[in-house]
Amino acid sequence: QKEVEQDPGPLSVPEGAIVSLNCTYSNSAFQYFMWYRQYSRKGPELLMYTYSSGNKEDGRFTAQVDKSSKYISLFIRDSQPSDSATYLCAMSARYGGSQGNLIFGKGTKLSVKP
Amino acid sequence: DGGITQSPKYLFRKEGQNVTLSCEQNLNHDAMYWYRQDPGQGLRLIYYSQIVNDFQKGDIAEGYSVSREKKESFPLTVTSAQKNPTAFYLCASSTLGTGGSEQYFGPGTRLTVT
Numbered sequence: 001q002k003e004v005e006q007d008p009g010p011l012s013v014p015e016g017a018i019v020s021l022n023c024t025y026s027n028s029a030f031q032y033f034m035w036y037r038q039y040s041r042k043g044p045e046l047l048m049y050t051y052s053s054g055n056k057e058d059g060r061f062t063a064q065v066d067k068s069s070k071y072i073s074l075f076i077r078d079s080q081p082s083d084s085a086t087y088l089c090a091m092s093a094r095y096g097g098s099q100g101n102l103i104f105g106k107g108t109k110l111s112v113k114p
Numbered sequence: 115d116g117g118i119t120q121s122p123k124y125l126f127r128k129e130g131q132n133v134t135l136s137c138e139q140n141l142n143h144d145a146m147y148w149y150r151q152d153p154g155q156g157l158r159l160i161y162y163s164q165i166v167n168d169f170q171k172g173d174i175a176e177g178y179s180v181s182r183e184k185k186e187s188f189p190l191t192v193t194s195a196q197k198n199p200t201a202f203y204l205c206a207s208s209t210l211g212t213g214g215s216e217q218y219f220g221p222g223t224r225l226t227v228t
Contacts, residue, residue, distance in 0.1 A: 008154065034216055043120075043204055043219035044157075088157070090217075102217055106156035 003027055006089055006105030015114050019076040023089035023105045026070065030091040030103075033065050035074045038086045038107065047087075048074065079112045086110070117141065118220035120205050125225045127199075135190045135223045137205030144210040146188035147217060150174060151202040160203075163188055164210060192225065199227045 006023045013019055021035075031052055036044035048063040050056045050072075056063045062075040072091070076083055089105040118139045127133045139146065148160040159172030163182040177196025182188050188207075192199045202224050206217040 032216070036219075041202075041222070041224070043118075043221045046216055046218060049216045104157040106154065 003103050004089065004091060004105045007108055008106055010109040010111060012111045012113060013079055015079060015081060015112055017079050017112070019079050019083070019110060019112075021074040021076075021087050021089075021108050021110070023072050023091075024070055025072070025091060025103075027091075027093060027103075028067075028070065029093035030070075032092040033063070033072050034090040034092075034102075035061075035063055036088040036090060037083075038088060040085075044088055081112050081114050084111050118205060118207055118218060120203075120220040120223050122223060123221065125223055127225070127227050129227055130194045131227075132194055133192050133199075133225065133227075135192070135203055135205075135225070137188045137190065137220060138186055139188075139205075139207045139220075140186060141207055141218065142185075143207035143218075144185070145208045146182070147206040147208075148172075148178070148180065148188070148190045149204045149206065151204060151222075157204065160190065192227075199225060201225060 004025045033050045035048040037047050038044040050063050050065050053065045053067045060077045064073040086107040086109045088107045090102050092102050121136045145164045147162040149157040151157050158174050160178050161180045163169035166182050169180050169182050179191045202222050204222045205220040208217045
């Protein structure tokens with residue numbers, strides 16, 4: 001079993017839809033969870049960062065962590081064509097120093113159609 | 115503006131030649147990382163460094179070398195020993211203090227070796 005699993009998509013939705021992106025993981029020691037957005041041929045951009053379980057909201061984006069199920073989600077409300085990108089989840093078990101142990105999902109490609 | 119710069123954006127080399135990719139950051143981050151991204155593969159860690167003059171191998175270090183002579187700079191050399199060097203290379207940095215281990219990425223260098 002891979003440490004982090006993420007459906008590669010592609011996922012296509014109409015403008016204005018609510019988008020749900022998900023990752024599952026196997027390492028119960030993961031405590032820090034991140035979502036990155038990557039436009040084509042660009043570097044990933046940090047979107048959301050959460051610690052342990054619970055929800056975090058930032059504008060149209062909500063990150064949700066369920067440690068009991070080893071499952072994290074990113075919700076995008078009122079999706080826009082500019083949200084079309086690949087979304088990567090990432091997680092870490094180490095506090096403070098990362099020591100190279102940020103584990104990434106392979107990314108889900110999202111397309112929002114006008 | 116604080117951030118991470120990578121140069122060049124595109125790089126073309128002949129097989130058998132070594133090539134060095136540049137990464138500079140002015141975020142005052144202690145840790146720096148190099149990743150390789152291939153289609154459908156996600157991000158794979160090549161090398162990372164937490165302090166000047168020290169670095170560790172990641173998951174796919176064979177055929178690569180790095181140096182960390184300054185806090186701001188972490189160049190990556192792709193040597194002729196790397197069997198399949200054509201890829202998108204991403205540099206990232208992070209703090210090592212409190213608050214977790216989120217990494218911030220540069221714009222990437224696309225290397226093509228023929």
